[in-house]
Amino acid sequence: MSEQNHLELTKVTIDFPTDKGPFRALDNVNLKIGKGDFISLIGHSGCGKSTVLNIVAGLHRATEGGVILNGKEVIEPGPERAVVFQNHSLLPWLSAYENVELGVKQVFKGKKSKAEMREWIEHNLDLVHMTHALDKRPDEISGGMKQRVGIARALAMQPEVLLMDEPFGALDALTRAHLQDSLMEIHATLGNTVIMITHDVDEAVLLSDRIVMMTNGPAASIGEVLQIDLERPRERLVLADDPQYNHYRSDVLKFLYERQKRPGEEAAGTDTKQPDEASEQPAQVEAQEQAAEKAELRVVSG
Amino acid sequence: MSTETITNKYQAFNFPGLDRFLGFLARESVSANSSKVIKSLGIPLLAVGVFLMLWSVLAAQVQTSLGVLPGPAKVWEQALALVDEHKAEREKEVAFYERQEKRNAAKLAKDPEAKVKIRPYTGKATFFDQIWTSLLTVATGFIIASLIAIPIGIVTGMSQTLYTAFNPIIQLFKPVSPLAWLPIVTMVVSAVYVSKDPLFAKSFLNSAITVTLCCLWPTIINTAVGVSSVDRDLINVSRVLRLPWLTKTVKIVLPSSIPMMFTGLRLSLGIGWMVLIAAEMLAQNPGLGKFVWDEFQNGSSNSLARIMVAVLVIGFIGFLLDRGMLMLQRRFSWDKSAVLR
Numbered sequence A: 001m002s003e004q005n006h007l008e009l010t011k012v013t014i015d016f017p018t019d020k021g022p023f024r025a026l027d028n029v030n031l032k033i034g035k036g037d038f039i040s041l042i043g044h045s046g047c048g049k050s051t052v053l054n055i056v057a058g059l060h061r062a063t064e065g066g067v068i069l070n071g072k073e074v075i076e077p078g079p080e081r082a083v084v085f086q087n088h089s090l091l092p093w094l095s096a097y098e099n100v101e102l103g104v105k106q107v108f109k110g111k112k113s114k115a116e117m118r119e120w121i122e123h124n125l126d127l128v129h130m131t132h133a134l135d136k137r138p139d140e141i142s143g144g145m146k147q148r149v150g151i152a153r154a155l156a157m158q159p160e161v162l163l164m165d166e167p168f169g170a171l172d173a174l175t176r177a178h179l180q181d182s183l184m185e186i187h188a189t190l191g192n193t194v195i196m197i198t199h200d201v202d203e204a205v206l207l208s209d210r211i212v213m214m215t216n217g218p219a220a221s222i223g224e225v226l227q228i229d230l231e232r233p234r235e236r237l238v239l240a241d242d243p244q245y246n247h248y249r250s251d252v253l254k255f256l257y258e259r260q261k262r263p264g265e266e267a268a269g270t271d272t273k274q275p276d277e278a279s280e281q282p283a284q285v286e287a288q289e290q291a292a293e294k295a296e297l298r299v300v301s302g
Numbered sequence B: 001m002s003t004e005t006i007t008n009k010y011q012a013f014n015f016p017g018l019d020r021f022l023g024f025l026a027r028e029s030v031s032a033n034s035s036k037v038i039k040s041l042g043i044p045l046l047a048v049g050v051f052l053m054l055w056s057v058l059a060a061q062v063q064t065s066l067g068v069l070p071g072p073a074k075v076w077e078q079a080l081a082l083v084d085e086h087k088a089e090r091e092k093e094v095a096f097y098e099r100q101e102k103r104n105a106a107k108l109a110k111d112p113e114a115k116v117k118i119r120p121y122t123g124k125a126t127f128f129d130q131i132w133t134s135l136l137t138v139a140t141g142f143i144i145a146s147l148i149a150i151p152i153g154i155v156t157g158m159s160q161t162l163y164t165a166f167n168p169i170i171q172l173f174k175p176v177s178p179l180a181w182l183p184i185v186t187m188v189v190s191a192v193y194v195s196k197d198p199l200f201a202k203s204f205l206n207s208a209i210t211v212t213l214c215c216l217w218p219t220i221i222n223t224a225v226g227v228s229s230v231d232r233d234l235i236n237v238s239r240v241l242r243l244p245w246l247t248k249t250v251k252i253v254l255p256s257s258i259p260m261m262f263t264g265l266r267l268s269l270g271i272g273w274m275v276l277i278a279a280e281m282l283a284q285n286p287g288l289g290k291f292v293w294d295e296f297q298n299g300s301s302n303s304l305a306r307i308m309v310a311v312l313v314i315g316f317i318g319f320l321l322d323r324g325m326l327m328l329q330r331r332f333s334w335d336k337s338a339v340l341r
Helices: A049-057 A098-107 A115-129 A143-156 A171-190 A203-208 A236-238 A243-259 A282-302 B002-009 B017-024 B030-059 B074-108 B128-158 B160-173 B176-191 B202-228 B232-240 B245-283 B289-299 B301-332
Strands: A007-019 A023-034 A040-042 A064-069 A081-084 A161-165 A193-196 A212-215 A222-227
Touching: A007 A049, A007 B245, A023 A049, A023 A081, A023 A222, A040 A049, A040 A115, A049 A161, A049 B002, A064 A161, A081 A143, A081 B232, A098 A115, A098 A143, A115 A171, A143 A161, A143 A236, A171 A203, A171 A236, A193 A203, A203 A243, A212 A243, A222 A243, A236 B160, A236 B301, B030 B074, B074 B128, B074 B301, B128 B160, B128 B245, B128 B289, B160 B202, B176 B245, B202 B245, B232 B245, B245 B289, B245 B301, B289 B301
Parallel strands: A040 A193, A040 A212, A081 A161, A161 A193
Antiparallel strands: A007 A023, A007 A064, A212 A222
């Protein structure tokens, strides 16, 4: 869209240590993202989408290659790259307001007065339409509301990049549509760069400027990048009959279900170009990823 | 549904029978509630009745050198006797101080310069004094243990290295009986705690420290587990926010490990109370343990019944201590939905 060297992933490769030696989750991922772009990452389970996001977030370090944001290498997590976690990850003992406050206090310490902070927190909760439940704890509100608070918490850090790991994956279709509309509205107003992981083809086409389609793991990489040239603001009802929209949709579906069939499934045609490593069973891959995550956990707690 | 609200309202004791009974007394939807009350209060009462019957029948069959094993009636009689003894002793004490005051007043009237001695009453400790001593001892031991165990638990939970370092030591000392600790504690206290005007009796310290040594382990282990099993996403949240170590500990790690911490504390207090009785027997700390031991040595025809009274009181106090911890947990834990037993 705009300047192409805002956020840059170069030859990102990551190996997780496992008992059977290093496990290569990502191999040579290259991506350039402009300021204010909305990027979706799509691909089958276990293909390393979350790993890409975690590397950009700084929660994982790439074994080779790296991430550059505004000319600086990403080496640790930071509030300029806020993360919206799949299961909201709100602190259950704090109210919606306090959950957002935790981040705001950290980021704007010394920069905003108490009153300004209060106003800022309320403003961000207003963006996600949650001002009616400021004092509610996470277990007192619905799943969609929790995710709204999670988004408010991320937005309140005033991030340059908003990283969303399947933010609406656990929600029902109606709630999801509401939240997608909210997200488009927020993106239009604030213009953050967004990287979102999704499983939902419609969601990807509706929201994104570009859809990054990933090959199957292990050693996953970027298979194709699809540019979505649909006018904004986008209306889901209007787009439902739009031939261009449906064309994009079928492009993504073709990629996912023809060229990147889930490993272990029957090959549909001659044009399936499966990576050699994909012959491994998905369950095994997931187990290995879990082992790798455990290894990471030990590092975190230590 | 109606019983649901009632139990919530009268949950002070977290004891279903009692709570429902309170609801019953409050006359809230009595008709819907009464069958529940019969079930939750009637069945335990029936069980207690059967227990008492079996007790009185079977106890009568056992002949000991101190006479027949006492049945419930005998035990009840001795319980009342203990209350009477306590009252008599208190009256004696009051009389003693009255006499002393009169004597001193008379002395001062004769010669205003006279030195007046005020002596404390040194009558024998009653059963209720001994209960109080026991409670004080267990509280001291338990609080010291918690003050040591919680920080150790937090630190070992946060650091894999420290956990690996501490784990063998914890596992080694956890199963040690208080009876093994006591001689060592006694010798150390005798050697170290030398004072002309001691603040605490040595027997008190010996018992309290023994309780401490046995109370440490469950709290350390459970706190460490609670701290180390903090949701990984929450830790990631703190990393993204770049929370400083202290904020992360106070805002994220501690609140999420509080339920486990309380589990450890409850286990510790239960163990501490059990350990205390044995420790008091051997250390001669004037608490319930000493009461049991003295009655055993005394060997009168009432001794066994009096020991049975002590057994029942020990059990009841143990139960109250556990409920007390549970109420504290409810007060402090954010997770009100957790099943608390």
